Amino acid sequence: MSWEIVIGLEVHAQLATSSKIFSGSSTEYGAKANTQASAVDLALPGVLPVLNKRVLDLAIMLGLAIDGEIASESIFSRKNYFYPDSPKGYQISQYDKPIISKGQLKFVNNGEEKMINITRAHLEEDAGKSLHGEFERSTAIDLNRSGTPLLEIVSEPELRSAQDAVLYLKELHCLVRTLGICDGNMQEGSFRCDANVSVRKSEDPELGTRTEVKNLNSFRFVEKAINYEAARQIRVIEEGGTIKQETRLYDPEKNETRTMRSKEDAHDYRYFPDPDLLPITITAEHITRIAKDLPETPWNKRLRYLKDYGVSSEDAEILANSPETSVYFEACMKKSTLSPKLVANWIIGELSALINKSSVTISKSPIVPERLVSILKRIEDATISGKTAKHLLGVMWNSRSSADQIIAHEGLSQVSDNEFLEKVITQTFTDFPSQVQEYKAGKLKILGFLVGHVMKKTKGKANPAMVKVLMEKHLRQSI
Amino acid sequence: MNLPNSVTKIIQGLEDGTFSSQELTEAYLNRIDNLDPEINSFITVCHERALLDAKNADKSRSNGSASKLTGVPYANKDIFCTKGVRTTSGSKMLDTFISPYDATIVERLGSQGMVMLGKTNMDEFAMGSSNETSFYGQVNNPWNTNCVPGGSSGGSAAAVSAGFTPLATGSDTGGSIRQPAAFCGISGLKPTYGRVSRYGMIAFASSLDQAGPMGRSVEDLAHLLSPMAGYDPKDSTSSMVKTDDYSGNLEDALKGKTIGLPKEYFSTSLDRQVEGVIEEAIKEFEKLGANIVEISLPTTSLSIPAYYVISSAECSSNLSRYDGVRYGHRCELPIDIEDLYKRTRSEGFGEEVKRRLLTGTYVLSSGYYDAYYRKAQQIRRLIKDDFANAFTQVDAVISPTAPTTAFEAGKHLDNPIEMYLGDCFTVASNLAGLPALSIPAGFVSGMPVGLQLIGSYFQESKLLTLGHMFQKSTNWHQHFSRDDSKGAQ
Numbered sequence: 001m002s003w004e005i006v007i008g009l010e011v012h013a014q015l016a017t018s019s020k021i022f023s024g025s026s027t028e029y030g031a032k033a034n035t036q037a038s039a040v041d042l043a044l045p046g047v048l049p050v051l052n053k054r055v056l057d058l059a060i061m062l063g064l065a066i067d068g069e070i071a072s073e074s075i076f077s078r079k080n081y082f083y084p085d086s087p088k089g090y091q092i093s094q095y096d097k098p099i100i101s102k103g104q105l106k107f108v109n110n111g112e113e114k115m116i117n118i119t120r121a122h123l124e125e126d127a128g129k130s131l132h133g134e135f136e137r138s139t140a141i142d143l144n145r146s147g148t149p150l151l152e153i154v155s156e157p158e159l160r161s162a163q164d165a166v167l168y169l170k171e172l173h174c175l176v177r178t179l180g181i182c183d184g185n186m187q188e189g190s191f192r193c194d195a196n197v198s199v200r201k202s203e204d205p206e207l208g209t210r211t212e213v214k215n216l217n218s219f220r221f222v223e224k225a226i227n228y229e230a231a232r233q234i235r236v237i238e239e240g241g242t243i244k245q246e247t248r249l250y251d252p253e254k255n256e257t258r259t260m261r262s263k264e265d266a267h268d269y270r271y272f273p274d275p276d277l278l279p280i281t282i283t284a285e286h287i288t289r290i291a292k293d294l295p296e297t298p299w300n301k302r303l304r305y306l307k308d309y310g311v312s313s314e315d316a317e318i319l320a321n322s323p324e325t326s327v328y329f330e331a332c333m334k335k336s337t338l339s340p341k342l343v344a345n346w347i348i349g350e351l352s353a354l355i356n357k358s359s360v361t362i363s364k365s366p367i368v369p370e371r372l373v374s375i376l377k378r379i380e381d382a383t384i385s386g387k388t389a390k391h392l393l394g395v396m397w398n399s400r401s402s403a404d405q406i407i408a409h410e411g412l413s414q415v416s417d418n419e420f421l422e423k424v425i426t427q428t429f430t431d432f433p434s435q436v437q438e439y440k441a442g443k444l445k446i447l448g449f450l451v452g453h454v455m456k457k458t459k460g461k462a463n464p465a466m467v468k469v470l471m472e473k474h475l476r477q478s479i
Numbered sequence: 480m481n482l483p484n485s486v487t488k489i490i491q492g493l494e495d496g497t498f499s500s501q502e503l504t505e506a507y508l509n510r511i512d513n514l515d516p517e518i519n520s521f522i523t524v525c526h527e528r529a530l531l532d533a534k535n536a537d538k539s540r541s542n543g544s545a546s547k548l549t550g551v552p553y554a555n556k557d558i559f560c561t562k563g564v565r566t567t568s569g570s571k572m573l574d575t576f577i578s579p580y581d582a583t584i585v586e587r588l589g590s591q592g593m594v595m596l597g598k599t600n601m602d603e604f605a606m607g608s609s610n611e612t613s614f615y616g617q618v619n620n621p622w623n624t625n626c627v628p629g630g631s632s633g634g635s636a637a638a639v640s641a642g643f644t645p646l647a648t649g650s651d652t653g654g655s656i657r658q659p660a661a662f663c664g665i666s667g668l669k670p671t672y673g674r675v676s677r678y679g680m681i682a683f684a685s686s687l688d689q690a691g692p693m694g695r696s697v698e699d700l701a702h703l704l705s706p707m708a709g710y711d712p713k714d715s716t717s718s719m720v721k722t723d724d725y726s727g728n729l730e731d732a733l734k735g736k737t738i739g740l741p742k743e744y745f746s747t748s749l750d751r752q753v754e755g756v757i758e759e760a761i762k763e764f765e766k767l768g769a770n771i772v773e774i775s776l777p778t779t780s781l782s783i784p785a786y787y788v789i790s791s792a793e794c795s796s797n798l799s800r801y802d803g804v805r806y807g808h809r810c811e812l813p814i815d816i817e818d819l820y821k822r823t824r825s826e827g828f829g830e831e832v833k834r835r836l837l838t839g840t841y842v843l844s845s846g847y848y849d850a851y852y853r854k855a856q857q858i859r860r861l862i863k864d865d866f867a868n869a870f871t872q873v874d875a876v877i878s879p880t881a882p883t884t885a886f887e888a889g890k891h892l893d894n895p896i897e898m899y900l901g902d903c904f905t906v907a908s909n910l911a912g913l914p915a916l917s918i919p920a921g922f923v924s925g926m927p928v929g930l931q932l933i934g935s936y937f938q939e940s941k942l943l944t945l946g947h948m949f950q951k952s953t954n955w956h957q958h959f960s961r962d963d964s965k966g967a968q
Contacts, residue, residue: 042806044806048715080799087805271843276716
């Protein structure tokens with residue numbers, strides 16, 4: 001009888017709109033406190049919410065991407081509770097009629113494909129922020145974030161390990177970024193996660209009592225918090241105790257979860273339809289219009305990269321998981337007939353290394369796709385070696401000159417003049433007679449040493465493949 | 480000066496140059512200063528601002544940029560946010576609140592060049608039918624100062640009746656324009672839900688609240704309704720249905736019009752003498768050529784309970800924002816957030832508001848929602864269906880506005896249920912979202928009686944025509960509670 005961990009995730013994805021869900025205030029992150037709070041956000045007497053219609057498009061995009069049901073009519077409800085950073089005394093959310101329901105998300109764990117059902121995704125507004133410690137003996141309120149649009153995406157309790165939970169979350173993170181509906185910035189709170197965790201004996205048909213773990217603002221914390229919480233629950237049960245349904249807060253510094261509020265303290269939110277807002281109606285035409293321009297999901301993109309480009313599954317994942325990287329990769333492929341594997345290697349390898357060292361993103365890289373393609377073309381036509389190309393990439397990062405200009409200017413072109421090479425090769429055979437004998441006696445590996453010598457003599461400008469071919473020809477002839 | 484007794488005459492006088500807006504405004508302000516202490520219809524009088532606006536209005540008149548209503552004085556119920564002017568909603572909670580923005584209707588009336596004299600008294604957060612729940616003291620009925628003026632727009636009704644202002648705005652959640660209009664002998668219209676923007680009108684019950692005009696005659700109402708009505712992008716529930724030419728369509732023969740008489744409205748709770756006045760009025764309509772038919776609104780008895788469940792539920796949520804954190808009343812030296820909420824709200828709200836907040840919180844609680852809130856919404860649907868059915872046969876429904884004339888102050892204070900039952904003829908049109916008009920129809924023992932006409936959706940024009948034609952052949956609306964020639968100096 002082993003223990004099974006059961007996890008369901010609630011993700012709050014901040015929708016990428018420039019203004020708030022019910023007011024015209026900006027949603028930009030990091031502004032001075034309360035400079036992005038209008039009369040509506042301050043909940044002055046008499047103000048009314050007006051829906052920012054853009055959030056519907058973004059919710060529909062998610063609904064389509066997870067193959068969910070998009071409600072033709074859904075309703076905003078009020079979730080009533082008192083808290084200083086909730087200026088109206090209620091949050092506008094969705095309750096019994098969410099905009100999206102019954103979707104699915106697939107991910108791969110260790111080569112095994114898994115599919116998790118998504119119960120619902122609903123629209124709601126974010127709360128403001130309480131700032132403790134800014135003023136002595138007082139709590140300050142910043143309402144800049146109040147009214148920022150959120151899509152809460154709730155999974156079924158179908159995840160069975162912390163690792164699964166993280167992979168599901170990463171897949172969802174990648175999806176919302178690829179769709180362009182959320183910037184996915186976890187530090188700024190644009191993508192937040194709460195985990196519902198319970199444990200049971202694996203043959204038990206009933207789910208155990210769950211706790212809700214909050215404050216999981218990185219993938220690493222999600223994994224650690226779930227593992228901690230599951231172990232805690234197992235320990236409690238094995239010691240003869242029972243799990244209390246409660247909300248727990250994860251403390252990353254101590255790596256533990258602590259009771260935040262028990263079920264007895266839970267609010268009665270007194271949900272009811274918000275009379276200030278009309279029901280949301282979504283027509284089939286609206287859905288069709290959004291579907292027409294829906295970006296490819298990362299899942300489908302990976303499959304396409306494997307099939308159409310023949311890249312490895314690891315490369316397909318790296319390329320497809322970042323929307324910016326995949327755009328870059330596809331731009332390279334569109335502009336050339338280069339080997340996809342070569343392009344993938346260079347993007348994932350040398351280009352990424354340069355990007356990681358600087359503070360730019362791949363979409364802002366000074367090496368635009370055309371420039372990378374121009375370098376790789378010179379590798380393919382053997383003008384330069386891989387090693388030279390690496391040097392060339394570094395030069396081009398800080399220069400506006402083209403690849404060919406730098407090759408010409410720095411004399412980087414590999415020597416592929418056979419006559420000159422023949423001379424160097426003959427000289428090398430003369431200089432290293434014993435090595436030549438060893439080769440002839442069957443120690444073929446020694447050829448590497450001889451090729452290396454030719455490369456040294458030509459200061460690396462010779463094409464090593466060509467040198468190897470020529471040397472083999474000579475040595476075979478003289479046997 | 481002798482104050483003109485209709486808005487039409489005011490417009491005429493301003494156009495002719497018989498008097499300026501400044502003279503007129505000063506006269507009304509004098510009258511308020513001299514006579515309102517006895518009535519208490521204003522919470523705030525805006526002397527300087529009004530005179531400045533009047534001066535600007537006169538300038539517009541002289542340079543030809545004036546519109547019809549430029550320079551016409553009016554008063555706003557203190558439920559409408561007015562930029563730079565204290566806006567209290569009759570509550571201690573907002574005693575210190577100076578609105579940083581104008582309600583949409585305040586902005587619209589201001590852009591017509593109308594001159595706001597001040598803010599009128601009202602039941603706290605519009606919860607009440609007698610104007611006794613105001614933090615600023617009860618309003619006295621100008622016809623008999625021992626009686627209530629009705630509520631919640633009692634200040635507006637009393638001010639119009641006493642000739643302190645030719646026009647006033649009101650708001651009506653369950654009868655709050657019509658019942659005080661009836662008690663004070665003036666005319667008042669609750670438009671179709673969505674006809675007038677709610678933006679900047681302090682919410683009581685969002686799905687029922689509707690702003691409307693109050694004045695002496697239907698003709699005056701039409702003048703004020705025109706700039707108030709129309710779609711507002713700031714109010715998602717406001718309607719895009721085209722507005723009518725309310726003043727232009729007043730004259731129309733009533734021949735061929737059918738008026739329905741709901742048998743359920745003439746029950747035992749109705750005062751016999753009030754019933755007599757209404758019967759006379761019905762005869763008048765018949766004389767004018769209208770057909771009177773008896774109809775049935777079987778869900779009538781359910782409207783009061785449904786109304787009090789829904790309105791209380793919505794207000795319990797709407798008034799949550801008054802928490803002492805950002806504006807308005809805050810208790811002294813709170814020890815923690817819990818204490819701040821508890822004491823701020825205990826001190827800031829009056830008894831009637833607290834009663835409704837408790838009721839509303841209860842009916843929305845988990846386990847009770849279905850039995851109360853959901854059930855009330857189902858009843859609301861039935862009430863709508865009843866009216867929809869009635870309007871297949873009739874142009875309007877006629878009834879008394881209230882079962883009695885204005886009662887004595889204090890009479891129902893200890894028995895809120897009795898007070899609530901007084902709304903039995905008015906709440907159904909709020910639940911159904913229908914327009915309804917109250918006009919003076921006669922007197923019982925010297926106190927005015929109001930007649931209500933309920934119309935189908937967006938049929939304000941039809942109601943105003945019915946009311947206007949009635950007023951053309953009667954003079955009940957020309958009985959004034961105060962002599963217009965006094966106190967203006």
